[in-house]
Amino acid sequence: MADGVSKLPPLVVIAGPTASGKSALAVTLAQKFHGEVLNCDAMQVYRGFDIGTAKLTLSEQAGIPHHFLDCRQPEETFSAGEFSRLARQLLPEITQRKKLPIVAGGTGFYIRALLQGLFEGPTRNPDLRLHLQKRETARAGILHRFLRRLDSAAAGKIHANDVQKIIRALEVCLQERRLSDLHEERIPEPLHGYRQIKIFLDPPREQVYERINQRCVEMFRNGLMDEVRSLLEQGVSPGTQPFLAVGYREALAALHSEITIDRAVELTQIASRQYAKRQWTWFRREQNFHFLPGFGTDPEIIYQASQLLD
Numbered sequence: 001m002a003d004g005v006s007k008l009p010p011l012v013v014i015a016g017p018t019a020s021g022k023s024a025l026a027v028t029l030a031q032k033f034h035g036e037v038l039n040c041d042a043m044q045v046y047r048g049f050d051i052g053t054a055k056l057t058l059s060e061q062a063g064i065p066h067h068f069l070d071c072r073q074p075e076e077t078f079s080a081g082e083f084s085r086l087a088r089q090l091l092p093e094i095t096q097r098k099k100l101p102i103v104a105g106g107t108g109f110y111i112r113a114l115l116q117g118l119f120e121g122p123t124r125n126p127d128l129r130l131h132l133q134k135r136e137t138a139r140a141g142i143l144h145r146f147l148r149r150l151d152s153a154a155a156g157k158i159h160a161n162d163v164q165k166i167i168r169a170l171e172v173c174l175q176e177r178r179l180s181d182l183h184e185e186r187i188p189e190p191l192h193g194y195r196q197i198k199i200f201l202d203p204p205r206e207q208v209y210e211r212i213n214q215r216c217v218e219m220f221r222n223g224l225m226d227e228v229r230s231l232l233e234q235g236v237s238p239g240t241q242p243f244l245a246v247g248y249r250e251a252l253a254a255l256h257s258e259i260t261i262d263r264a265v266e267l268t269q270i271a272s273r274q275y276a277k278r279q280w281t282w283f284r285r286e287q288n289f290h291f292l293p294g295f296g297t298d299p300e301i302i303y304q305a306s307q308l309l310d
Helices: 002-006 022-033 080-096 108-116 126-138 142-150 152-156 163-175 179-185 205-221 224-233 248-255 261-284 299-309
Strands: 010-015 035-039 100-104 195-201 289-292
Touching: 010 022, 010 108, 010 299, 022 035, 022 100, 022 195, 022 299, 035 080, 080 100, 080 108, 108 261, 126 142, 126 163, 142 152, 142 163, 152 163, 195 299, 205 224, 205 261, 224 248, 248 261, 289 299
Parallel strands: 010 100, 010 195, 035 100, 195 289
Antiparallel strands: none
16 A cells, blocks of 8 residues: 555645744745645735735745635635635646645645545525624624534534634534534545645744744734725725734724724734644644644755655
8 A cells, every 4th residue: 555655646735833934845845846836825815915914925936836826806705615626626737737736824724625625514605604703793702602502512623713613613503404413424525646745844832923923013014004004995895804814903903093003013913823823733633744843944844844755
């Protein structure tokens, strides 16, 4: 069986907490091994949301093809299921071009959807989702309490702050039946036909937090407020999905004079560190990842990742 696996085309996955250098490592490996990058960040798919999502500039992409960047308008939806479906269609095209597919990003649910598959649930209900989002905005935490009453098993697996997963679980419960029951009945289809090389960047936590804090300062210093102002002037609604992302919701609050810019930076730092902590927790539960103890820009980490590919 090992011989059979070794003959499969390789698929590289690079994950890690925010600010750990995933995108930089993906570009470096793509340059070295003739790769193409499949971006796996749920917010970087939206056009115009660049600074707050730490989206690579064209120069930083270094001529490497990047898929799933700027592929949706802010008003459009994009889900883990859609990412999985589109990425699975794209992978054979990349390998047929004799290029190395490199999935890079920190959205763990998207990576799981691609590699392990998702169960088939009811389609999205935009009106219901909007109603639930308004309830949560008016009273933070109410949706998780509601889910605990409807499906305690599902609620126990979803963090109380992960509003999008809570909304999806409620959407399934209210349109069909309990999410936990459906998960037991409908077995997802894993991705086949690739030799998966999964890397998790795992620098010291305090160093990651330092980088996060500095990145947040630079986001606001480099024009995040102007970017938000421009998006609003273009007619993008503040209720769209990307405006709920860390950094953008704080910038919106500052723009509306609800908080100071200094407070917006501080709240963005706190939320980003909390997000990084959840990413560590998520990926430590995933299987067969190679944990590399450094940032994606560290020469030693680049060497270790290259050895895994070699």
